[in-house]
Amino acid sequence: MPQQRVVLKNCEVIDPERIESYLAKDGFKALAKARQEMTPEQITNEIKASGLRGRGGAGFPCGIKWEGARTAPGDIKYVICNADEGEVGTFKDRYILEKDPFTLVEGILIAGHAIGAKQGYIYLRAEYHHLLQHLQSTIDQVTQRGFLNGFKLEIREGAGAYICGEESALMDSIEGKRGEARYRPPFPTTSGLWGKPTIINNVETLMNIPPIILNGAAWFSQMGTERSKGTKVFSVSGDVEKPGVYEMALGSPLRELVEDLAGAKNIKMVQIGGATGRVLPAEKLDTPLAFEAVLGAGAVTVYNRSRDVIDIVHRTMEFLAEESCGKCTPCRQGTEVMAEVLAKFAKNEGSLKELQNLADLSSAMMLASMCGLGQAAPNAVMDSLQYFRGEYEKRVAS
Amino acid sequence: MCAPDHSKNINRVGLFSYLIVEKKISLNINGINVSARPGLTILEAARENGIDIPTLCHIPDLLPIGACRLCVVEVAGSRTLVGSCHTPIAEGMVIQTHSPKVIATRRVLVELMLASHPDACLICDKANICELRRIAADLEVGLPRFRARKHYFPVEDENDRMVRDMSKCVQCRRCVMACKSQSGQPLFSMAYRGFDSKVIYGNDQPLDRDACRDCDACIEICPSGALRKPRKPGEERADKALFIKG
Numbered sequence: 001m002p003q004q005r006v007v008l009k010n011c012e013v014i015d016p017e018r019i020e021s022y023l024a025k026d027g028f029k030a031l032a033k034a035r036q037e038m039t040p041e042q043i044t045n046e047i048k049a050s051g052l053r054g055r056g057g058a059g060f061p062c063g064i065k066w067e068g069a070r071t072a073p074g075d076i077k078y079v080i081c082n083a084d085e086g087e088v089g090t091f092k093d094r095y096i097l098e099k100d101p102f103t104l105v106e107g108i109l110i111a112g113h114a115i116g117a118k119q120g121y122i123y124l125r126a127e128y129h130h131l132l133q134h135l136q137s138t139i140d141q142v143t144q145r146g147f148l149n150g151f152k153l154e155i156r157e158g159a160g161a162y163i164c165g166e167e168s169a170l171m172d173s174i175e176g177k178r179g180e181a182r183y184r185p186p187f188p189t190t191s192g193l194w195g196k197p198t199i200i201n202n203v204e205t206l207m208n209i210p211p212i213i214l215n216g217a218a219w220f221s222q223m224g225t226e227r228s229k230g231t232k233v234f235s236v237s238g239d240v241e242k243p244g245v246y247e248m249a250l251g252s253p254l255r256e257l258v259e260d261l262a263g264a265k266n267i268k269m270v271q272i273g274g275a276t277g278r279v280l281p282a283e284k285l286d287t288p289l290a291f292e293a294v295l296g297a298g299a300v301t302v303y304n305r306s307r308d309v310i311d312i313v314h315r316t317m318e319f320l321a322e323e324s325c326g327k328c329t330p331c332r333q334g335t336e337v338m339a340e341v342l343a344k345f346a347k348n349e350g351s352l353k354e355l356q357n358l359a360d361l362s363s364a365m366m367l368a369s370m371c372g373l374g375q376a377a378p379n380a381v382m383d384s385l386q387y388f389r390g391e392y393e394k395r396v397a398s
Numbered sequence: 399m400c401a402p403d404h405s406k407n408i409n410r411v412g413l414f415s416y417l418i419v420e421k422k423i424s425l426n427i428n429g430i431n432v433s434a435r436p437g438l439t440i441l442e443a444a445r446e447n448g449i450d451i452p453t454l455c456h457i458p459d460l461l462p463i464g465a466c467r468l469c470v471v472e473v474a475g476s477r478t479l480v481g482s483c484h485t486p487i488a489e490g491m492v493i494q495t496h497s498p499k500v501i502a503t504r505r506v507l508v509e510l511m512l513a514s515h516p517d518a519c520l521i522c523d524k525a526n527i528c529e530l531r532r533i534a535a536d537l538e539v540g541l542p543r544f545r546a547r548k549h550y551f552p553v554e555d556e557n558d559r560m561v562r563d564m565s566k567c568v569q570c571r572r573c574v575m576a577c578k579s580q581s582g583q584p585l586f587s588m589a590y591r592g593f594d595s596k597v598i599y600g601n602d603q604p605l606d607r608d609a610c611r612d613c614d615a616c617i618e619i620c621p622s623g624a625l626r627k628p629r630k631p632g633e634e635r636a637d638k639a640l641f642i643k644g
């Protein structure tokens with residue numbers, strides 16, 4: 001399967017600095033259709049029918065989320081665009097923000113209309129500060145053309161914490177608090193930002209909204225698999241000839257992405273979904289890229305045979321231990337214990353007993369952690385133990 | 399370090415008020431059908447029905463904290479375990495509070511807390527009233543299987559009402575919540591991240607002479623030896639002496 005450009009169709013095509021260039025490519029036609037021809041209920045139904053699932057990692061059905069916020073009681077509601085892009089190895093949202101910020105704003109405005117929100121925020125990753133001017137200019141041009149229609153759209157900058165990409169911590173951060181995960185329920189759709197009904201969606205999710213509204217749910221759901229509709233934008237990096245951003249229909253085999261498109265050779269393993277993502281060995285390259293198999297936010301990091309699995313997994317765990325918000329026991333303590341155990345293996349001082357303990361620890365972290373970070377933190381350890389157990393056993397102290 | 403959260407409303411009343419309906423909710427806990435008032439948490443409903451679930455960060459009547467995770471239970475249909483202290487009951491819920499999976503998970507949690515806890519129980523002033531020890535004993539946790547580096551902080555003993563030893567803190571945050579409920583200007587807040595996160599006073603300075611003299615709410619509620627009253631030998635004991643039978 002070659003690349004298929006739905007989300008990225010305007011990237012490198014339009015001039016991202018000029019709204020005229022976007023208008024010439026059917027820009028804001030979907031917004032006009034949504035506002036003039038569709039009720040909020042029809043919009044959420046269309047999104048539900050499309051099968052669009054969140055592109056920020058968790059894959060939650062977008063239409064169901066919107067419906068929850070639309071029907072939640074309350075006059076004040078919010079739309080948040082999650083542009084924190086903190087997952088290790090992801091850079092697709094940055095590419096989108098750089099090359100086609102207008103489609104994103106159009107998607108946010110349609111979301112606002114669908115749930116009855118008058119205010120929205122774009123939560124921008126601290127490291128993307130250089131995009132602040134560019135995005136503000138986008139919003140200004142959209143405002144001047146009168147497309148906001150009373151909607152207020154502001155940019156909020158993060159402060160460099162991975163956890164602030166997690167939706168509840170992100171809302172704390174916008175509220176000016178320490179960014180920490182909250183327990184759910186209440187869910188953001190009933191009690192989100194400042195306690196008001198809120199939807200929070202990834203950049204790429206919102207990019208899919210204007211084409212779905214223009215072309216219809218049936219058109220969208222032709223692409224992809226049974227449970228993963230549409231396309232996905234991947235950030236490919238590591239030991240590949242052509243690192244970069246690629247868009248493919250969901251369900252495409254991993255091999256086509258990393259070997260055919262990105263030109264990887266001598267693959268040892270691929271990490272899909274970043275630090276909290278899955279690890280697959282070369283034998284599993286025919287795995288489809290879909291929510292029902294492996295996907296996450298679409299970070300694909302390739303490692304060739306010169307790489308050391310233990311070293312990669314150890315560094316992944318050190319990152320998670322540092323970025324855990326520290327609120328709940330399994331994640332705060334568990335990531336630290338794991339990082340210390342892996343450090344021993346990295347120095348050839350591991351023990352078989354500790355390997356056994358890692359399995360029990362993983363299961364408790366996955367079951368009891370409060371948010372996705374702690375729940376998914378053991379993924380790389382568990383996957384590498386499944387596929388590369390020999391490498392661990394070689395590092396046991398003699 | 400981030401700005402402390404000074405939000406005023408921390409009373410549990412009103413939490414899940416959007417769920418309050420007239421009718422009672424029927425649910426099944428450990429195979430027994432029970433009914434409970436809407437708006438209750440799983441923990442509250444279980445306790446009303448005589449089932450005890452261990453908790454370390456929970457404070458009745460205040461907003462749930464959700465930090466320790468000891469109160470996790472199995473709810474049919476849920477991918478993960480759920481925190482019973484902060485999850486509202488729902489019609490038809492099927493709950494297991496002491497299944498093998500739940501017990502195994504709680505054990506790991508206690509072992510994780512002990513992994514970085516100083517081995518100081520023998521000389522700890524609160525050993526005989528320590529909730530962490532009691533829960534560990536209930537779950538038959540002995541020496542933890544896991545090891546993590548210990549936090550070494552100097553004991554803060556300048557204040558004549560309270561001694562603070564953050565090496566023993568299990569980060570339940572009860573002190574933060576309890577203080578918030580008592581005073582408009584809370585003494586403690588959370589700082590740093592991950593394993594380095596810490597309950598701090600001011601800008602992370604030792605508790606000083608005139609830090610606080612108002613109440614002992616935080617000391618009373620601290621489940622570990624981290625917060626205690628200064629005590630001289632021969633003065634009133636916290637509870638009867640502790641004996642551990644093997």
Ligand SMILES: Cc1cc2nc3c(=O)[nH]c(=O)nc-3n(C[C@H](O)[C@H](O)[C@H](O)COP(=O)(O)O)c2cc1C
Nearest residue numbers: 054055056082085086165166167201202205372373
């Ligand atoms: C630790 C952690 C970090 C996250 N970081 C991001 C992020 O940087 N960007 C993002 O869109 N979603 C991130 N998420 C997922 C969000 O919590 C949330 O699911 C997502 O923004 C919802 O939007 P979607 O349904 O459109 O994917 C993160 C989740 C966790 C647990």
Ligand code: SF4
Nearest residue numbers: 325327328331371374
């Ligand atoms: S799982 Fe980790 S990041 Fe999430 S709330 Fe718990 S400590 Fe914080």
Ligand code: SF4
Nearest residue numbers: 567568570571573620
């Ligand atoms: S000092 Fe005590 S009450 Fe406060 S967080 Fe630590 S263990 Fe909990």
Ligand code: FES
Nearest residue numbers: 464466467469483
């Ligand atoms: S008592 Fe529920 S998380 Fe601590």
